[in-house]
Amino acid sequence: xxxxxxxxxxxxxxxxxxxxxxxxxxxxxxxxxxxxxxxxxxxxxxxxxxxxxxxxxxxxxxxxxxxxxxxxxxxxxxxxxxxxxxxxxxxxxxxxxxxxx
Numbered sequence: 870x871x872x873x874x875x876x877x878x879x880x881x882x883x884x885x886x887x888x889x890x891x892x893x894x895x896x897x898x899x900x901x902x903x904x905x906x907x908x909x910x911x912x913x914x915x916x917x918x919x920x921x922x923x924x925x926x927x928x929x930x931x932x933x934x935x936x937x938x939x940x941x942x943x944x945x946x947x948x949x950x951x952x953x954x955x956x957x958x959x960x961x962x963x964x965x966x967x968x969x970x
Contacts, residue, residue, distance in 0.1 A: 872940055873908065876933060880912060883932045887951055888913035890958075894945075907943040911958040918950050 870878075871917055877891040892913040910929070917925050925948040937944070947958035 872936065876910070876936065876941075879932055879936075879965065880910065880929065882954060884912060884914040884916045885930075886912050894943075909945040909947070911947045911949075913949045913951055913954045915950055915957045917948055918952075922948070946970060 871893075873893045877889060880886065880891070881889060882913075888911065890909070892909045894907045894909050912929070916928070920928070922963045926946055927947065929944075929946055933941065933944070
């Protein structure tokens with residue numbers, strides 16, 4: 870199971886999302902080919918109703934504590950309730966650090 874699949878499974882189990890996307894974006898960064906270190910997560914769940922943005926992030930970090938302790942280098946989170954979800958989350962910017970040369 871890839872790390873992206875593991876992240877998706879853990880978040881699905883914890884938040885019962887109506888929509889989830891877990892994208893490995895490591896290829897956009899200066900890392901070895903095939904790396905799984907940079908992720909973008911879009912998660913729509915009623916668990917986030919009445920919860921401030923920072924607290925939503927804290928909830929996700931708690932579920933992914935083991936992965937955040939070493940495997941994940943960067944995690945972009947887009948967390949919504951169904952009411953807030955507009956069907957699309959912002960794309961991640963291209964990495965500005967280092968070169969792949």
